[in-house]
Amino acid sequence: MPRRNDIQKILVIGSGPIIIGQSAEFDYSGTQACKALKQEGYEVVLVNSNPATIMTDPELADRTYIEPLSHEYLEEIIRIEAEMLASQPKPGKFALLPTVGGQTALNLAVDLADTGVLDRYNVELIGAKLEAIKKAEDRLLFKDAMIRIGLEVARSALVNNLRDGLDFSSKLGFPVLIRPSFTLGGTGGGIAYNREELMEILSRGLDLSPVHECLVEESVLGWKEFELEVMRDLADNVIIICSIENFDPMGVHTGDSITVAPAQTLTDREYQKMRDAAIACIREIGVETGGSNVQFAINPQDGRMVVIEMNPRVSRSSALASKATGFPIAKIAAKLAVGYTLDEIPNDITRKTPACFEPTIDYVVVKIPKWQFEKFPGADETLGPQMKSVGEVMAIGRTFKEALMKAWRSLETGKKTGAEILDPRRLTQMLVTPRPERLGYLRYAFERGMSVREVARLTKMDPWFLHQLREITLEQMTIAQTTPKAISPEAMRRLKRLGLSDERIATEWKLEGHDGIKQVRELREAQGIRPVFKLVDTCAAEFESMTPYLYSTYEEEDEAPPTKTPKIIILGSGPNRIGQGIEFDYCCCHAAFALKDDGYETIMVNCNPETVSTDYDTSDRLYFEPLVLEDVLAIYHHEAQSNAKIGMIVQFGGQTPLNLAQRLLAAGVPIIGTSPDSIDLAEDRKRFGKLLEDLEIPQPRGGTATSVEQALAVAEQIGYPVLVRPSYVLGGRAMVIAYDADAVTRYMRQAVEYSQERPVLVDHFLENAVEVDVDALCDSKDVIIAGIMQHIEEAGIHSGDSSCVLPAVSIRTETLATLRAYTRKLALALKVVGLVNLQFAIQRDDEGNDHVYVIEVNPRASRTVPYVSKATGIPLAKIAARLMTGRKLCELLPAEVASGNDLGTGEHYYVKSPVFPWSKFAGVDTVLGPEMKSTGEVMGVASSFGEAFAKAQLSAGQLLPTGGTVFFTVNDHDKQAAIPLVRRYVDLGFKIVATEGTANVLESAGLIVERVFKVEEGRPNAVDLIKEGRIQLVVNTPRGQDALFDEKAIRRAAVTARVPTITTLAAAQAAAEGIAAMQKHSVTVYALQALHMANGR
């Protein structure tokens, strides 16, 4: 069946901000879908609240709405778009594709259908029909459907009371799983191993469930876990794209499991049985077109297979499967949704054969999740049914061993190889209980001579995987028995074929630091042992591949000789993590797009399967490789053989490539853009201090330290509070504000692991300062200021965790001028070629004069680049990439160079707000500080600051109330400043509740306040009020450096009850503006294209 010509316009819903469980993979799938639909000539309308995505680039859709993904905003967009469509002479149909934007898009689509919005505006759901979505999503409907087609599911029952739960569990036998109905992210669920635990968990679960209901389910813990990626078209052709086997058995969320493709331990009969089941499943559920994923558990004792669940949409796993096979699931899914059948779509990679086939692969793919528990002290690190990882890496090798070791080194743990802290007393526990460190402990177990059988018994992992790991471990242990001089080329080659890095080999030989690794590399290369590059081609070489999607391996034949075209290598940003997320992938993609247009061959290097950058469509050549010096140099060496002009970009991938810059340069790699020396100058404390002195730009007093004593001395000298942090990290990793010597000492004891050879920075902390981010473009001659972003939270809150607004709303003209002047001076002094980001703090003294301090300068793309690009309509990263190849600002932005003006945002305000993972980490304090904790961001646009802020908050999941009660509890410092703010809330019609101290101050100012007990004072206390639903907004500014129990309890209760919590007065002020805007009940939406046009772009 060919393309549906009756459809004219298609609405695509994105997945919103990056959160745990919903990451960059939906930018990848959404981008692919938009591109495919546009190519087919449809009018594409996109909605997504996340500005850091490629999919929200104005070129990718006809109209792009960066608006809250909420019912009312979607309805408004649909109304407008339906109206526009109807006004055309012969309007075609209006369709909605809900399957490429994760659970968010699917839920929204269901909501819009259920509430009649889709019917009202005559919008057709394509991809998956309402009934199919419901059948797949509703546990009971799904279970019934599976039983109907003869498939087994885990036995389960819904219970409303303890007795029924106990009865059913005794039938099943322990352990059993308890899942409360309708709680957020699996909250309150658990595993009960006995009656006592069952009573405890079940009563808590029943309590937490709003409908007082829990699902009690047979445990399949320890079973083998598999996933199949399935696609179906309207002609009912069904194909399996990829099988994935989990290294971690059932019990760990698949997003938190190490996974392997293809499945390794199934006989053909078992695999085909699973394949049949997956096909039967997609047919029964009724997903008409597109991709779905079906999860299975298999009892390793007897092969009994149960269906766990099915996602009727593209997913994280389908992104992984796409990268693992070279089969672009989301792109094909979009084409199937508009009527094509699989046999009508060509396979991009071979170009000659159709997409209607099942990819076969001749390599092994391993994915390892990346966790960041270090950012959430107090969080439970046990891995279970609720996903906790923030990102993932993937590696490709010819064997499982090679792929595993490549993936492992891609993780960038920041810890030295082999320097994991392994505690022999905890070995058994660490094997039995899944935690992030389990992989390290597995190797440790084999080092200590444990058998595969023993480890398999403890971990329930498949012995085949364990055997591979044991082989690697034993082989690695032989290294120390030889020496660099004695090792034969054959032995070296064997080590490399196992995937062992130069670094691991160096560590075994006790060769220290970067020099040690270099020694190993040079020895290896002298022995002629270098990796070759092979293609990912969907067909195991049966057909010729037209798409250079490459991975390295230690084999005989290299099949990807470089071309003669001048080339630019772009280093990506590696796994998503807090502080280094999708924004950097966005920049890397833009560099590739721009330089491709300029005629360069663009070469991408990255190891993150979720991203757009690792789509083979993004660059001319894709190397799916670890961002480790060894691997990057091998790629450079491979490409440089062509003798073509070559340059490497390290500015766009965040800190990951920057950390390699110096060593790449030393190895002779031509780095383009701002020189690594300038990068070093900006990062090196002493050199940078000297530069600021010369330029007469003030910065907070500070110093560096490499020991506890030094740090204390510096802190004494500059005065508390101080900000302590390691150099060369992103996202405020391990950064704290210390108010006294104890805190400094504590910090220094913990910090050493992360700072490696680099010192700790100790700076005076500017209290009550306004923080500003500036992004600028520079070609070492001209400077253009792209955006001056005023933070809504005050200085001290990590810039990534602070909401900010463009343009600045309350900074004096002359202060803005100072910011611009400093920016220009610094950009030129650092000879920036490309992007530079500066952070300033503005402190107002008692006379009312503003003092501007430079906090830091980053001569690289920053987190705010996509946001500023979307707000101004100028693609900053593209321009920066062109500057790096020698083009000039006077050519690229002549008007701005001539006028000296900032890139403006026109008549509108653009607010960026962070999104936090609190709901995933029970018990963690939600207070903000200098260490970044947000996982993603959203943008709100409006004609007033208040409305833009309210929209951003709504998008971030903080639904500001338009009425009700505000609970204030502020620290002593903030008490006076709170008075006008509280008055504003009273004027807006809110009632005020406060704890004693705050209430005293407010009452003395003549405000009417209801008093409430603190938690330790008695009951009913503030937490009770929140739980009861009597509080609609919490304003809680924490006291000093220690978040006291009381405040923490309040903030936690608020998170659980989904009551928005604000932790700074500045943000509370902004929220008041937002609430004022919301009270007018206006829902206004803007298409990015229209905003940019109005701004003269």
Added chain:
Amino acid sequence: MQAILALEDGRIFRGHGHGHPGECRGEVVFNTSLTGYQEIATDPSYAGQIVVLTNPQIGNYGTNRADNEAARPYIEGLIVREFSQISSNWRSEQVTDEYMERYSVPVLAEIDTRALVRHLRDRGVMRGVISTEASDPDALVQKARGIRKMEGTDLARVVSTKAAYNFDASDPRSQMGESLLTEGFVPQESTLRKILHVVAYDFGIKQNILRMLAREDCRVTVVPAETTAEEVLALKPDGVFLSNGPGDPEPVDYAVRAIRGMMGRVPVFGICLGHQLCGLALGGRTYKLKFGHHGGNHPVRNNATGKVEITAHNHNFAVDPDSINANEVELTHVDLNDQTLEGLRHKTLPLFSVQYHPEAAPGPHDSHYLFRDFRKMMEEWKG
């Protein structure tokens, strides 16, 4: 143990030997299936061939008796990237390495199998020798050149059963195991169905074909390749099945004659070599493909329904569609990768055949329906 693969064009691959030490020779072909190495190894259609598996991790799940497609392996030798020295699966009875050694199959591992596959793809399949003994590669290349070519070779006669026998579906080795029953097979009304008698020509028949026929409530008499039409018709079968098998179909002229003798007198269903023989019997020609079809992911379109089946393939030869009289014969199936003819059906007589493997094993089950079609054809013929 060192081992060498020498190809007739002089290319040499050096790796490690596993399984049986010694030497083997044959036509080197590659198979892209991800699973099913045991079924591949025991498929008699692979007689005379050394098989390279593109999946780099082989042997992981061991071997078991139920997954044999014949009583022993028929491949001459096996080439893999990494050969597992342990097996991990609840069905495993023997480690793959020991199994190959027991049946004297040499295994060459640790070579760049992708390079070898690309070589074969670009230059076509060629003869080769694996040796764990010889140290002179040139001598091995000479040996490879001396191997009899597949073209013109009748291997069906060699692998066929020497005497007729009845397939015993109740033998545990013939069972698929209840827990492994697949979707699409519901033993509906099986107690009500009449048992039909099928005579199956063994040109190298796979066990799973027999199992599939038994599932369709057929009593199967397996007969040697050279059985004549008269001998078969004397058995009064409800239908005749023509099996898969190795080698070039052209020299198997005795079977072509037999098919001509049966056409129109009894329903006929052919698979693989059986299909090629049907093609020849219908006056068509066969030709050798450059590197054959060997894998479990080939898209085949059923021209009647327009639907695409993902199918298991294992053939070096194919029927030339231009040689088939389109007035008499319908071309029913086509491979979407390279347009190879994959199925035909006589327009008036009860005869159809497919080039690929609806019985799978290994491979997808999308085409199981063909066995039902065969049963239906027999029932209709019977009236």
